[in-house]
Amino acid sequence: MHELGVVFEIIKTVENFAEKNRLKKIDTLVLQIGELSSMIPRYIEACYPAAVEGTLLQETELKIEILPGNAICKRCNKVFNLIENNSKCPNCGSKDWEILCGKEFMIKEIIAC
Structure with missing residues (x-):
């Protein structure tokens, strides 16, 4: 489970941001995770509460927004969701596509009180 290591890196990033901006308390942390990300x-x-224990983020609410895994068909230019359509264009049936979004993993918002 590499997610725990990633959460530790997020904590470091948010704590550095808080220190630079003189924030004493963070209320909410919003992450965006693409459907196609790892x-x-x-x-x-699941690992967030244990990872933030004893840190500035200990009482922080975690919100996660899921971003769709969309692609564009190279044959007919239809934009479609890869997961919902089993990696096949719903318009022409092609499997020749390019990913547009859905591999993201980022901190969207740090909300301080």
Whole structure:
């Protein structure tokens, strides 16, 4: 489960941000995770409480937004969700596509009180 290591890196990043901006308390941390990324949201949620214990983020609410895994068909230019359509264009049936989004993993928002 590599998610735990990633959560530790997020904690470091947020703590550095808080220090630079003189934030004493963070209320909410919002992450965006793409459907096609290697991160599994439920694992992030499961290890988050233990990872933040004793840190500035200890009482922080974690929110995760899932970003769709969309592609564009190279044959007919239809934009579609890869997961919902089994990696096949719903318009022409082609499997020749290019990923547009869905591999992201980022900190979207740090909300201080």
